[in-house]
Each structure stands twice: as C-alpha cells, then as structure tokens.
Amino acid sequence: MVGRLAAHALRARRRRLRDYSGIVIRARGVEKRYGDKRVLRGVGFDVSRDGFLLVTGSNGSGKTTLLRLCAGLAIPTAGELDVAPERGRIGYLAHEPLVYRELTAVENLDLYGRLYRVAERRERIGMLLERFGLWDARHERADSYSRGMLQRLALCRALLHDPELLVLDEPYSGLDEEGAVLLDRELDERRASCAFVVATHDPARIDLLATSKLALS
Ligand SMILES: Nc1ncnc2c1ncn2[C@@H]1O[C@H](COP(=O)(O)OP(=O)(O)O)[C@@H](O)[C@H]1O
Numbered sequence: 001m002v003g004r005l006a007a008h009a010l011r012a013r014r015r016r017l018r019d020y021s022g023i024v025i026r027a028r029g030v031e032k033r034y035g036d037k038r039v040l041r042g043v044g045f046d047v048s049r050d051g052f053l054l055v056t057g058s059n060g061s062g063k064t065t066l067l068r069l070c071a072g073l074a075i076p077t078a079g080e081l082d083v084a085p086e087r088g089r090i091g092y093l094a095h096e097p098l099v100y101r102e103l104t105a106v107e108n109l110d111l112y113g114r115l116y117r118v119a120e121r122r123e124r125i126g127m128l129l130e131r132f133g134l135w136d137a138r139h140e141r142a143d144s145y146s147r148g149m150l151q152r153l154a155l156c157r158a159l160l161h162d163p164e165l166l167v168l169d170e171p172y173s174g175l176d177e178e179g180a181v182l183l184d185r186e187l188d189e190r191r192a193s194c195a196f197v198v199a200t201h202d203p204a205r206i207d208l209l210a211t212s213k214l215a216l217s
Pocket residue numbers: 034037039057058059060061062063064065066
C-alpha cells in the first residue's frame with residue numbers, strides 16, 4: 001500500500017510550466033480522488049495566454065475541484081497539470097467570497113492589495129469599486145453586504161492585482177442583472193490580456209467568449 005501511494009505521488013504533479021510558449025495551463029490525464037471517490041479522471045486541455053476555457057457540467061461533476069487544482073489550492077492524484085503563472089499572478093474567485101466580514105470593502109481590498117504588492121493600490125481599488133457599483137458602500141462592513149454585493153466585492157478582489165490567469169468559479173452567482181452586465185463588460189475587456197478558466201452550470205451567458213470548452217460529467 002505504501003509503495004502504491006509513493007508511485008502514485010510520483011506520477012501526479014502540479015508544477016510551474018517552464019517553457020510555455022504561449023500556453024498558460026497544460027493538463028494531461030488529470031485525476032483527482034478523495035479517498036475511494038474519483039472526482040476527475042483523464043482530464044486534458046491546454047489554455048493559451050489569451051485563451052478562455054469554459055468548464056461546464058452538472059452539480060457535483062468536479063468543476064470546483066478542477067478550478068481549485070488550476071489555482072494551486074489542491075494537487076492532482078494522477079496526471080500532469082502544469083500552470084505557468086506563479087500563485088501571485090493568479091486571480092481566483094471561489095464559491096465563497098473569501099473576504100473578511102468585519103472589514104469594510106475598502107479595508108478588504110487594501111489588505112489584499114498590500115499582500116499582492118499592487119502598484120497604485122488606492123487608485124486601482126477606487127477604480128474597481130466604482131466599476132462594480134460599490135463606491136457608495138465602500139466604507140460599509142462586508143457583513144452588511146447582500147449576497148450580490150459580496151460577489152461584486154469578491155470579483156474586485158480577484159481582479160485587483162491584474163492577474164495573468166483568472167480562475168472564476170460560477171462568477172455570475174448571486175449577481176443581479178446590473179451586476180451581470182458589469183461582469184460581461186469586465187470579461188470582454190480583459191479577454192485579450194489574460195487567460196481564463198471559468199466554471200458555470202449555465203454557459204449560455206458567456207458561450208461566445210469561450211475559445212475552448214470542457215464538459216465534465
Ligand atoms: N474536499 C472534498 N472531500 C471529499 N469530496 C469532495 C471534496 N471536494 C469535493 N468533493 C466531491 O467531489 C465531487 C465534485 O464536487 P465539485 O468539484 O464541487 O463539483 P461541482 O463544482 O461541479 O458542483 C462531489 O461529489 C463532492 O462531494
């Protein structure tokens with residue numbers, strides 16, 4: 001058993017892609033198990049520097065699991081997953097907003113801005129809060145925010161450091177139509193300058209942006 005596990009660990013890896021010649025993510029035969037449960041099997045794809053991979057599938061098909069692998073929050077149990085950008089150049093939007101509830105929107109973004117050493121932090125924070133319609137609520141604590149406002153704030157956080165790779169898990173979740181239109185605009189404007197991996201169970205809205213698709217089952 002120990003031998004099998006060791007061999008397993010050797011086969012599976014997630015590493016920085018060295019010579020990426022335009023490829024930001026390369027996945028080959030990626031598998032992810034939790035105990036006896038195999039969530040992903042034989043997943044393979046490439047994402048180019050200006051690519052937009054749309055990941056679809058029903059609830060429980062492994063979309064979130066795959067995005068967590070791409071963002072470096074978990075490692076595959078078999079196969080190869082090479083991701084070029086370092087962790088600090090990836091923007092990750094999770095199911096949960098990943099913001100501190102007891103801090104205001106500005107305080108939250110300021111904290112992340114310091115962590116990621118964002119240049120012209122205050123200007124960028126102001127610009128994003130304005131773009132996502134949160135400027136007037138910028139000094140309110142996140143725990144007073146509605147679900148849709150939290151999703152807008154989480155998007156600001158994911159975009160703050162101008163990432164090379166954006167990994168977005170159900171980005172439209174919780175947004176009202178106005179918020180969804182703001183996100184449409186943001187994705188459309190960024191798609192030439194950044195790579196995307198976006199998971200959704202409702203692909204119709206962003207189908208046109210996708211340069212490749214992966215349907216999980
Ligand atoms: N940490 C975990 N431990 C055990 N099972 C997990 C874990 N994370 C996800 N799973 C299981 O993996 C499957 C896929 O989940 P998920 O990736 O969240 O799917 P999706 O995002 O497509 O709804 C589910 O059956 C879920 O229960």
